Amino acid sequence: MGIVVPTMKASVFEVLLVLLLTGIYSNKGMAKKTKKPKFAVPQINCDVKAGKIINSEFMVKCPAGCQDPKYHVFGTDVYASYSSVCGAAVHSGVLDNSGGKILVRKVAGQSGYRGSYAHGVKSLSLPRWRESFIILESKPQKGVTYPSTLTYSSSKTPAGKAGEATKAYENPSVTGTTTQPVTLTQTLAISVAEAVYRVTSKPFTASVTSSSRPQPMGRRSQDMGETDLWKPGPVLLDSGSVPEEEFNTQSSELVPQGDPNCRVDLSFLIDGSANIGKRRFQIQKQFLADVVQALDVGPDGPLMGVVQYGDNPATQFNLKTHTNSQDLKTAIEKITQRGGLSNAGRAISFVTKNFFSKANGNRGSAPNVAVVMVDGWPTDKVEEVSRVARESGINVFFITVEGAAEREKHYVTEPNFASKAVCRTNGFYTFNVQSWLSLHKTVKPLVKRICDTDRLACSKTCLNSADIGFVIDGSSSVGTSNFRTVLQFVANLSKEFEISDTDTRIGAVQYTYEQRLEFGFDSYNSKNDILSAIKRVGYWSGGTSTGAAIQYALEQLFKKSKPNKRKIMILITDGRSYDDVRIPAMAAYQKGVITYAVGVAWAAQDELEVIATHPARDHSFFVDEFDNLYKFIPRIVKNICTEFNSQPRN
Structure with a gap:
């Protein structure tokens, strides 16, 4: 028997070689006849x-x-x-x-x-x-x-x-290749070769076809053992590729880096109070997950963190904790309810002071957005803390679900709290949802508004973040006609800014030997009202005590400026002051007031440079004629914005 077995093996090999040679020859013949598709x-x-x-x-x-x-x-x-x-x-x-x-x-x-x-x-x-x-x-x-x-x-x-x-x-x-049909002879040869492999102690290492099997891109051929050549698998369809199902391509x-058309830093304030209940809290979490999916979160797009509030707020995760939608959804699912009261106001204050910091992932170049979710109504006040949040550059959105019924309204701490909390009462920043079961309908409109960065008007910009006080020379040398030209200059400059109670505010002081507050920052809160007030200012006439006027403006105008507002003084004069301007100018600097000095006709340029904030070349201007004042408007606005943009956004 020991002699017969080798003889049988040799016979099998002879048959195999004959079949292979026949198949190769037959395949070559067919290849010649096959036309290129x-x-x-x-x-x-x-x-x-x-x-x-x-x-x-x-x-x-x-x-x-x-x-x-x-x-x-x-x-x-x-x-x-x-x-x-x-x-x-x-x-x-x-x-x-x-x-x-x-x-x-x-x-x-x-x-x-x-x-x-x-x-x-x-x-x-x-x-x-x-x-x-x-x-x-x-x-x-x-x-x-x-x-x-x-x-x-x-x-x-x-x-x-x-x-x-x-x-x-x-x-x-691979160039010059065409798809070849798999012949019956090739299939038979492969089957016989596999049979030989099973009955021999060593794998058959000779090539079965005229060309070696190509390796999938990304795999190293040396990682495959010789036996891998003979493991059953799908038949090659052509000489240059492997079917996709054979390996994971x-x-x-x-991985997307986020939607670059929605580059915002977003904080969700979720209601974890005891009255919301477990079922509604779970619906709230599902809503967050749906929003995350719709946002396409990533480093080049929106980033999102979550703060949960009850008696007290706590950060669940910040802007840099999770930087893709899938990780965020997993983290949201793990949030557990805190319980307690519904102190949304305390949560907004917490976010303003702590959440949007560089350490927590705030990028500075992206608008800040806070979405506050409330079940019913808050148990504390939100108006004042929301105002501070807006003036800190945060766009506040409110989503109220199942608001107070008529019989419950006397329990509400602050009537119309949602309208008072946002910067616009046109409905853009508020969603009133009748039932938790219909909350999912809010996902798309909310995401659309959050990503509409052109309409996020509550973010601080150079045009909506200042208290601007005009200090106007009404001395005798100006004259009635020129004084009206000065007022037109003030009006045209004011038009360049976004004016409201929460945006840029305008005030005005007129001076001669004495000083007079024409209107304060809180007198008017619309552009039309401001322009009408400027038009009504009457010409005073008298001497020129510019130093006293600066001091008066600091005490009567800028003392009532809001926190987080940039303070800008724009002084217009046509002559040298009768009193000293150095000490009042230094006081303005120490109080954080940025002063622009505009001189006309007989104004002293050296005095303008003393009054103006350093560097004087950016804050002092001189023109020979009153009629040419208008030429300074674009330059003043540009300098205000350049200075603003050079500072940290928040």
Whole structure:
């Protein structure tokens, strides 16, 4: 028996070799007869992002209408893979809005993408992204085979043709290859080889086909043992790729960095009081999770933290604790109810003082938003603490669920608390929800408003965050006609600012030898009322005691300025002062008042520089004629804003 077994093995090997040689010869013959299939360019929709397509280089056909702004594009010439492929093609000028064929090539991620407007498409800027692509005209390179079907990073195929399945594609790095049919002889040879493997003590290491099996990208061939070559698996469909189901292909679209169109720092204040109950508290948490999912949280987009309040507030997690939506949703699910009273006012004060700090992840360059959720009504007052929050640059939103019934209103600590807490009473910052079961309907409108950074008017800016006091020279040398010109200058300068009780406020003092408060910061809270008040100021006439006027303005005007408001004094004079201006100017500086000195005609420039805040070149101005005062308005506004923007936002 010891002699017979080797003979049987040899016979099997001989049969195998004959079959292999026959199969190879037969396959070569068929290959000669096989015609190269006609290449069909895949079609995609306008909303397909480059990052969703795994192929590194491919041709596609875009439909008409991709110029629409809803198909977002990021970058110029080189585009972030978060962009619409076809939208980028129109922006680059390779296509027009009627569509057509393009060639797309993936390239490395960029440290920044510059937005621009071109060919009817507005592309947006982006700080960074991990993958990019470029658009080329549809001229295929010689010797390169492009995929006729695309591989997407999910099972859903967003192709333009209905029913088109996602398939493995020909590897574009392998040139000159065509799909070969799997012959019966090849299949038989593989089966026989597997049978030989099972009856021999060593694996058969000779190659079964004329070319070695390609390795999936990202795997090292040395990690595969010899026996792995013979493990049963799917048959190769072509010589350049492996079916997607054979291994997990990593998507070329990396983890999103957040929606750059919604770059806000957000604090959710949730009601954890005892009266809300466990069921409603769970609904509240689900609402938060739905908001997080809709926001697309990330370092380049919105960041979010949560504060829970009862008797006292506590931070559940801050802005930098979780930087993606999935981690945030997991953290929200773990929140447990605190109990106690519903002290929303105390929670707002806590957020103003503690939450939006650099240490807690506040970015400074993003608007600050606080969304306060209340079951019924708060057990403390919210108006004053909300005002302080708004003046600290926080946009306060209120969501009240199941408000007080008529018979319960006498229990409410502060009637109309929601309207008093927000900066606008037009309904933009408030949501009154009738039932906890309908709270989910608020998700989309809330997210839309939070992300509408152009309408977040309660954030501090250079135009809405100051108390501006005008100190106007009414001396005899000015004259009635020139005094009206000065008042027009004051009115036109005031128009540049956002005026309300919670935005910029305007006050005015007129002086000669004496001083007179024309109106204070709290006298008028609308732009029209301010302009009317300026128009009504009467010309006084007299001497020029500028030093005394500055001191008077500090005591009678700026002493009543609100906390967290920038204090700006704009002094207009046409001559040298009869008294000393140095000590009052120093007092203004010590009280934090920024002084702009505007001189006309006979005003002394050296005195203007003493009055003005340092550096004098940015805060003192001189003009020969009253009629030329208007020329200073853009420069003064620009300097105010430059100075504001150079300081920390919060």
